[in-house]
Amino acid sequence: MSKKIRNNPLGIKLNRRNFIKGSAMGLAASALPLTKKADASFLDVFFQKHFREMSKQEIQEVLDRFEKTYSEEYGKKVSVKATPAIPGVLFGYGLDLSRCIGCRRCVYACVGENNQSRDPQIHWITVLRFKNGEKWVDLENSESYYNPAEVPEPDHFYMPVQCQQCENPPCVRACPTQATWKEPDGIVVVDYNWCIGCRYCMAACPYGARHFNWSKPNIPPDELNPETHYLGNRPRYNGVVEKCTFCIQRTRAGKYPACVEVCPVGARKFGNLLDPASEIRYCIENKRVFRLKEDLNTYPKFYYFFAT
Amino acid sequence: MRRGSAVLPIFILITWILVLPVIALDSGNTDHQDTSNNTDTVYKGGSQNPDIPDFFVPPPPFSEGIFPCSGCHKEMKPNKQRRKLEMFHQDIELKHAGPQQWCLDCHNADDRDKLHLIDGRLIDFKESYLLCGQCHGTNFRDWKAGVHGKRTGEWNGKKLYRLCVHCHNPHQPRFKPLAPKPPPVRPEDIK
Numbered sequence: 001m002s003k004k005i006r007n008n009p010l011g012i013k014l015n016r017r018n019f020i021k022g023s024a025m026g027l028a029a030s031a032l033p034l035t036k037k038a039d040a041s042f043l044d045v046f047f048q049k050h051f052r053e054m055s056k057q058e059i060q061e062v063l064d065r066f067e068k069t070y071s072e073e074y075g076k077k078v079s080v081k082a083t084p085a086i087p088g089v090l091f092g093y094g095l096d097l098s099r100c101i102g103c104r105r106c107v108y109a110c111v112g113e114n115n116q117s118r119d120p121q122i123h124w125i126t127v128l129r130f131k132n133g134e135k136w137v138d139l140e141n142s143e144s145y146y147n148p149a150e151v152p153e154p155d156h157f158y159m160p161v162q163c164q165q166c167e168n169p170p171c172v173r174a175c176p177t178q179a180t181w182k183e184p185d186g187i188v189v190v191d192y193n194w195c196i197g198c199r200y201c202m203a204a205c206p207y208g209a210r211h212f213n214w215s216k217p218n219i220p221p222d223e224l225n226p227e228t229h230y231l232g233n234r235p236r237y238n239g240v241v242e243k244c245t246f247c248i249q250r251t252r253a254g255k256y257p258a259c260v261e262v263c264p265v266g267a268r269k270f271g272n273l274l275d276p277a278s279e280i281r282y283c284i285e286n287k288r289v290f291r292l293k294e295d296l297n298t299y300p301k302f303y304y305f306f307a308t
Numbered sequence: 309m310r311r312g313s314a315v316l317p318i319f320i321l322i323t324w325i326l327v328l329p330v331i332a333l334d335s336g337n338t339d340h341q342d343t344s345n346n347t348d349t350v351y352k353g354g355s356q357n358p359d360i361p362d363f364f365v366p367p368p369p370f371s372e373g374i375f376p377c378s379g380c381h382k383e384m385k386p387n388k389q390r391r392k393l394e395m396f397h398q399d400i401e402l403k404h405a406g407p408q409q410w411c412l413d414c415h416n417a418d419d420r421d422k423l424h425l426i427d428g429r430l431i432d433f434k435e436s437y438l439l440c441g442q443c444h445g446t447n448f449r450d451w452k453a454g455v456h457g458k459r460t461g462e463w464n465g466k467k468l469y470r471l472c473v474h475c476h477n478p479h480q481p482r483f484k485p486l487a488p489k490p491p492p493v494r495p496e497d498i499k
Binding site: 094101123144145146150251271283 | 483488491
């Protein structure tokens with residue numbers, strides 16, 4: 001073989017022996033941080049199975065591990081649960097547009113309950129403002145940055161939008177790693193350990209309901225809600241997608257979602273779609289309900305209505 | 309034949325024993341006059357008002373020291389003349405149903421610690437929803453179903469209801485505007 005060194009565009013002169021030496025050194029170096037950080041939890045996270053493929057015992061081990069990690073990181077006792085769906089329950093949500101005054105109490109109650117990043121800011125609920133009498137289904141031209149001294153403003157109405165928990169969720173079909181799926185009670189959830197951050201689901205969602213962690217979520221430890229769910233409000237990673245889960249940690253324990261409880265005008269309704277006596281069924285049967293972008297065949301379980 | 313005729317009276321007797329308590333319960337249901345003196349916040353809607361579910365409400369939001377009204381009114385001779393109040397309660401501006409409403413349409417002059425319905429029945433302040441429901445029937449219907457107004461608690465269990473007056477000032481029921489929480493950060497402002 002000729003000893004002539006080939007030219008390359010960068011002008012680096014490298015012969016075969018040096019190249020092989022260098023790459024061997026490089027490989028060894030790249031292995032170093034792994035060995036340094038290779039306590040059990042790092043490898044456990046790396047080799048963790050898909051949530052739906054884990055046995056009950058494996059899930060419990062994972063939960064214990066996360067409780068330990070989060071408690072150390074935030075300096076207080078954090079509980080991570082994986083309460084399963086209640087049989088015979090399909091969650092539905094109602095929002096009375098004739099009552100909403102656009103005060104954004106729901107947005108910030110959600111941030112506190114669900115441990116969203118404060119800076120960079122992530123809000124799972126967006127409140128849109130429309131002018132009375134305009135073509136208001138034109139969502140792209142709605143205003144979400146309104147900031148008057150007092151709401152409601154005359155001649156305007158407001159429409160909060162969050163995850164619509166579709167029965168036919170386009171985001172789930174878009175996910176290449178099956179990191180997001182629809183639970184038996186109808187909640188679309190994300191396993192933050194399987195999300196690769198490709199954001200295909202965000203492109204697929206017609207409601208802008210999915211949000212991306214562009215950096216590690218920044219939550220002040222004293223504001224962290226320590227009651228968490230594996231598929232819901234546990235602290236997220238950098239580079240994963242998150243979304244409204246109807247407060248899975250609350251609703252699976254029988255409680256109302258945080259946004260329902262904080263609404264000062266009682267515009268938000270929640271219940272079991274399969275229970276004929278539930279509040280949401282009353283809304284659907286007695287009020288003029290509609291679903292957002294119904295024509296897209298997503299079958300949202302989020303019903304907007306006008307009570308008056 | 310003789311055997312059959314002996315069985316019949318026994319059968320009738322048993323039927324009566326079974327039916328009687330049901331009739332007694334039913335007549336108890338229709339007795340709306342009985343307003344209990346229960347100061348608990350648990351309301352058994354089912355026993356008094358069959359169409360109102362069992363629910364919980366916090367006590368009525370009285371201004372401090374205002375209740376019982378009889379504390380002051382006991383010694384006073386009721387003046388049922390429609391007038392502008394000048395000695396007390398001048399701070400109450402009545403903006404409810406225009407000029408046709410006035411105090412004694414809801415408040416009861418002879419027993420100040422009660423409200424009265426349009427048919428003269430006296431009700432407790434903690435049952436004021438019955439009073440509001442006389443005019444606002446559709447809202448009352450929605451409220452009973454849990455759709456008008458705010459509910460907290462459990463979606464499939466114990467719920468905390470609120471009286472109409474917890475959200476609407478009965479003298480000025482329209483909602484006061486609120487300051488909104490800050491808008492989201494615009495994408496161009498993210499550093």
